Amino acid sequence: xxxxxxxxxxxxxxxxxxxxxxxxxxxxxxxxxxxxxxxxxxxxxxxxxxxxxxxxxxxxxxxxxxxxxxxxxxxxxxxxxxxxxxxxxxxxxxxxxxxxxxxxxxxxxxxxxxxxxxxxxxxxxxxxxxxxxxxxxxxxxxxxxxxxxxxxxxxxxxxxxxxxxx
Amino acid sequence: xxxxxxxxxxxxxxxxxxxxxxxxxxxxxxxxxxxxxxxxxxxxxxxxxxxxxxxxxxxxxxxxxxxxxxxxxxxxxxxxxxxxxxxxxxxxxxxxxxxxxxxxxxxxxxxxxxxxxxxxxxxxxxxxxxxxxxxxxxxxxxxxxxxxxxxxxxxxxxxxxxxxxx
Numbered sequence: 001x002x003x004x005x006x007x008x009x010x011x012x013x014x015x016x017x018x019x020x021x022x023x024x025x026x027x028x029x030x031x032x033x034x035x036x037x038x039x040x041x042x043x044x045x046x047x048x049x050x051x052x053x054x055x056x057x058x059x060x061x062x063x064x065x066x067x068x069x070x071x072x073x074x075x076x077x078x079x080x081x082x083x084x085x086x087x088x089x090x091x092x093x094x095x096x097x098x099x100x101x102x103x104x105x106x107x108x109x110x111x112x113x114x115x116x117x118x119x120x121x122x123x124x125x126x127x128x129x130x131x132x133x134x135x136x137x138x139x140x141x142x143x144x145x146x147x148x149x150x151x152x153x154x155x156x157x158x159x160x161x162x163x164x165x166x
Numbered sequence: 167x168x169x170x171x172x173x174x175x176x177x178x179x180x181x182x183x184x185x186x187x188x189x190x191x192x193x194x195x196x197x198x199x200x201x202x203x204x205x206x207x208x209x210x211x212x213x214x215x216x217x218x219x220x221x222x223x224x225x226x227x228x229x230x231x232x233x234x235x236x237x238x239x240x241x242x243x244x245x246x247x248x249x250x251x252x253x254x255x256x257x258x259x260x261x262x263x264x265x266x267x268x269x270x271x272x273x274x275x276x277x278x279x280x281x282x283x284x285x286x287x288x289x290x291x292x293x294x295x296x297x298x299x300x301x302x303x304x305x306x307x308x309x310x311x312x313x314x315x316x317x318x319x320x321x322x323x324x325x326x327x328x329x330x331x332x
Binding site: 008019041094139143146151154 | 181207209309317320328
């Protein structure tokens with residue numbers, strides 16, 4: 001029987017894992033040609049969203065105190081810079097590999113974080129702020145990043161042929 | 167000082183509330199003409215997503231044991247039926263009003279749900295399944311519906327002029 005604390009953590013990680021799985025499945029189902037298209041006219045291309053999600057997830061490693069980012073160069077290319085501002089971006093196959101490696105590293109670390117550790121501060125909040133706002137903990141970062149992923153997944157779905165309403 | 171249980175509930179409700187606020191602000195900033203457009207060629211129109219989110223949130227009232235749906239007719243129009251299959255849909259102004267009323271009703275009910283009640287089963291899971299899967303509680307439904315909202319919010323952003331990358 002799980003404690004209520006273990007239950008919260010499972011609820012949050014289950015939502016994270018299902019969105020990673022859905023996004024993985026979508027990236028695997030999209031051709032390079034489809035990933036070079038814009039999700040909607042004038043919007044981010046699939047390749048940019050792939051790089052953006054990889055960079056944001058990679059940044060979770062230092063934010064959660066799990067180590068250094070694996071691909072720190074992606075942040076400037078896919079977070080600081082808007083799409084089409086940079087021509088020196090990695091290939092889709094390299095980005096897909098980085099996406100996989102970053103998420104695997106997170107999954108592996110998550111399995112070793114203790115329940116109490118999930119409720120400690122992450123590294124984007126100061127000690128003082130955390131004392132006032134204890135909800136800004138590591139588990140809350142997963143809730144927020146899952147919503148961020150869901151937001152972009154809703155856009156990436158538009159890269160598939162509109163044979164049905166998505 | 168909040169208990170960890172109260173803290174977790176706050177984390178989940180804060181994420182819900184911020185996504186409701188962002189979606190409200192977006193719907194308020196979009197003209198009727200913009201809401202009649204497709205989020206991407208061949209995809210759902212803004213008016214459909216407005217009705218869809220309203221119907222899904224309205225259904226949360228019975229699922230959470232908070233009462234009957236306020237606009238049960240919206241479910242068949244915006245969940246069971248795809249976009250453009252039905253011509254007898256409400257006006258944008260009526261849908262915007264329903265969207266507001268449904269979310270206000272949820273907010274008002276949420277303020278009166280006790281911490282323990284959030285961890286009881288919702289009405290889309292059987293007693294037997296809940297005994298095996300206690301994470302399928304009322305709070306988990308909020309986590310899932312927040313991700314659903316974030317997913318469609320990412321699409322609705324495309325109804326704004328692409329003056330910047332979204």
